[in-house]
Amino acid sequence: MLAEIRRYKKIPRIDLSESTGISRATVTTITADLLKEGLIEEVRSETPEKDLRRGRPKVDLKIRGAAHHVVGIKIANKSLSTVLHDFEGIQIADHEVALEESVFEADALADEVSKAIEGLTSTAGLSAEEVSGVGVGIAGTVDALQGFVYWSPSLHQRNVELGQVLEDRLGVPVFLDNDANLVAVAERAFGLAKENSDFIVITIESGVGMGIVIGNELYRGNRGCGAELGHTKVQLDGALCRCGQRGCLEAYVADYALLREAGISGRHKSVSKVEDLLSAARDGDSVAKSIVDRAGRMFAMGLANIVNIFDPELIILSGEQMHSDHLYASEVIDAMRNSVVHIDKPGPEVVIHKWGDLMWARGAAAFALDEVSEIAITGHRENAQ
């Protein structure tokens, strides 16, 4: 019910009854409880449009922002970006910290996270104790339910109970997940999947990530390490990937893959930024064009495989960097559509969503909001961390 109110931002009881299928009587009972607990509040709807109707006017309900505060953190390559949201989902503050290193011991990382949160909350005039939960997004292979990191480019060690380490340090509930999963959560909460119960989000950062939402739930797989689109294979014995295997999609579309190819060609030996390669391609340079084109065709192939497996209603290509434009080009989407099983019914909607650089942290905050709501209602967290 909280989630429903959050989705609509403002909604009167009678519409809640309509949209959830719960009777009006029960909606009254439930919302009365939530009001008493201070989790929601009534707003007198001042929209003049509605004043035309006769009868008792609807009274909108909304989440009470002051009820809780949550922090979202993205652990990036050499930075921590953090956001503070109120319970309504409104962003109150954000804060970005540069890091000296890009790989840490778990304890040292916990120090940095703790410092970043202090910085964030103090600018917002809030004490760290007033935070009800912290969502953390990190690249790598993560078991979100356990708060366990099998491997991450940000950690020296493998198999770290990072969720527990952070929780011990911060003294508030910590919700840890793979960063791509959190983008999916953000798309559902703030983004382009507000109305969708089943969709797939694909993110391109330095690697290729995926978040799968089925029946309003993140699908995480048995060990919590599914959705590794970047390491699905698109070529038998193909290009070498950072993961040590060959033929991974990432090894054809990631920055390092494009630069590796550029380095082969005499003409582009000195190219060190993907942007330069892309602009050369746009200017008609045939070698640059061939490199970029192949990346697009490989990406289309990876996308097509996802469509052939999931037959989703919606795919969101979600990225912060303009330099992935070549992968989001209409020729690439068309190539994907030509590589899926064809039936006489339109295929998935594909939308491109370019976010600012806070997208990752906001996803983490959205995750924390979901979990804190769960705790507020049930009294305990669902996962087993």
Added chain:
Amino acid sequence: MLAEIRRYKKIPRIDLSESTGISRATVTTITADLLKEGLIEEVRSETPEKDLRRGRPKVDLKIRGAAHHVVGIKIANKSLSTVLHDFEGIQIADHEVALEESVFEADALADEVSKAIEGLTSTAGLSAEEVSGVGVGIAGTVDALQGFVYWSPSLHQRNVELGQVLEDRLGVPVFLDNDANLVAVAERAFGLAKENSDFIVITIESGVGMGIVIGNELYRGNRGCGAELGHTKVQLDGALCRCGQRGCLEAYVADYALLREAGISGRHKSVSKVEDLLSAARDGDSVAKSIVDRAGRMFAMGLANIVNIFDPELIILSGEQMHSDHLYASEVIDAMRNSVVHIDKPGPEVVIHKWGDLMWARGAAAFALDEVSEIAITGHRENAQ
């Protein structure tokens, strides 16, 4: 509850309470209803082992076989195989009919199905009216909820409401689905996934099919045409597939793909059966070996992609034909394991399940059993056909 009893075949109330988490009191209430409706029955447990215990003895419950009968049908290339199961899931009769054609008009196919069912029930001494539901498995792209066939190799037309056509002809509820999905249902009901709520079944017949079970539910995708493993791409601009596209997994591992390659080589120009090619490979023929090996490596790649996406706990390689042995070889499974993201926790269990030729029809029967049980309990079918 019915499903739980069916899974255990025989189970006393107290164990049902244990395994479902429902209180003993409620189990008594529910099972009393089921007993009254005649859907289950008590069996005096005659196992001498239990007689050692003091106290009131447990009374096993089981599904009452006579409560309902269902038919399962597989529409194959030039045959219809049918099975008759009682409500307990016990196979009462089976019947195989050869067909003149392999592609039909919908009405003509309905005639053949109707005749086959008559033949089946009459050998079992049952009238067609005593059948509570018919499960139908067909190759192609199917929206199971609607009973709608977008395309099937067995039908001349595209976009046929085959479920409705069959239901009108037979006068009993018809449950239609893609054949690979039904194998997944059969694995859950009778096979190797009795204890698993999440698993993936891969079938190799003339094509490559897949059934995805997530949270005890078949995952079918938005339009009902997901799980098309056979048409995921394993090679950019690769071998031509029957579907008209290039690089499909099927175009590397299906019979026709192997024979196509054999036809290229002078040495194997006359080979017309895959079995011959396989035995040549086993005998050390280098060309045959190269053909068969590549199929295995491509299959491993397709499998690895599934693991990287789903991180399943169990994969069942399920096939009726011995001639897929080269794809189920341990080298292939090992190659798959070497192509998935590696973490310090064991990957999916992979099991090979070779069925008799009635596997497809039994899957259809299992599907019908599930749906007829649903109707018996709720009073209506869940889907919208």
Added chain:
DNA sequence: TAAATAAATTTGCAAATCAAATTAAATCAA
């Protein structure tokens, strides 16, 4: 034959939810 033991059932209660009746808050029409 009585005591002990364990399964199954019954009983009475608590929580959740709903349909229908009622109340509340507004507009409309005379």
Added chain:
DNA sequence: TTGATTTAATTTGATTTGCAAATTTATTTA
């Protein structure tokens, strides 16, 4: 301005669901 009308929200009383605890039933053991 006032009563009729309309629509939202609440209250009421009933129903359903499911449980814990007490009781009954069926069996073994002493």
